[in-house]
Amino acid sequence: MTENGVMKLESRDGTRFEMGIAGYQYPEFEEGQQIEDRNWLLADVEAVDAEGRAWRIVDPSLTAGELARLVGWLENFGNLKSDPVSICFMEPCLSFEAARDDGLYLFTVFLESELGRPTGSGSVRERMDSKLHFMLTPAELSEAAASCRRLAESYPVRSMPDHLSRED
Numbered sequence: 501m502t503e504n505g506v507m508k509l510e511s512r513d514g515t516r517f518e519m520g521i522a523g524y525q526y527p528e529f530e531e532g533q534q535i536e537d538r539n540w541l542l543a544d545v546e547a548v549d550a551e552g553r554a555w556r557i558v559d560p561s562l563t564a565g566e567l568a569r570l571v572g573w574l575e576n577f578g579n580l581k582s583d584p585v586s587i588c589f590m591e592p593c594l595s596f597e598a599a600r601d602d603g604l605y606l607f608t609v610f611l612e613s614e615l616g617r618p619t620g621s622g623s624v625r626e627r628m629d630s631k632l633h634f635m636l637t638p639a640e641l642s643e644a645a646a647s648c649r650r651l652a653e654s655y656p657v658r659s660m661p662d663h664l665s666r667e668d
Contacts, residue, residue, distance in 0.1 A: 507647045515549060519648075521655050522544040523542050524541060542559065543559055545594075549617065549632060559593070564657040568657065577598060593611065594615055595612075596609055603637075607641070608633050610630075613627060
């Protein structure tokens with residue numbers, strides 16, 4: 501997992517979700533590159549489901565702007581009542597849902613397509629959509645939000661290089 505921090509969720513049944521950022525998908529600006537391409541991040545995801553099946557995947561499934569949006573979403577759970585709220589991103593392989601119940605947060609991580617659990621063996625491996633469920637205390641949720649903020653601060657939204665953003 502990356503050195504810049506990890507968002508970590510763990511459940512008593514052994515379910516675990518860790519997300520770090522392995523870097524920008526395109527670390528250096530390339531001629532002809534669109535601004536959107538400059539902000540794709542390599543999500544470094546480790547997961548263990550309730551049955552103990554573990555997997556790790558590094559995939560460009562989140563942008564720097566979406567990571568910042570996730571921080572705000574996590575930090576606003578203090579205002580959450582009981583109705584579930586969710587957040588999803590441009591790439592539909594990662595999303596989150598949460599609801600408040602009796603002082604705890606029912607938190608679900610959806611890992612689909614590229615981030616889903618690998619099945620089978622050999623060179624062609626199918627992926628199974630997975631849901632990871634957590635019961636989090638306010639303190640655990642606060643720590644997840646803080647670690648996600650550290651990730652977002654390490655990988656801010658990038659703009660175009662100055663020499664390309666000037667109009668002559």
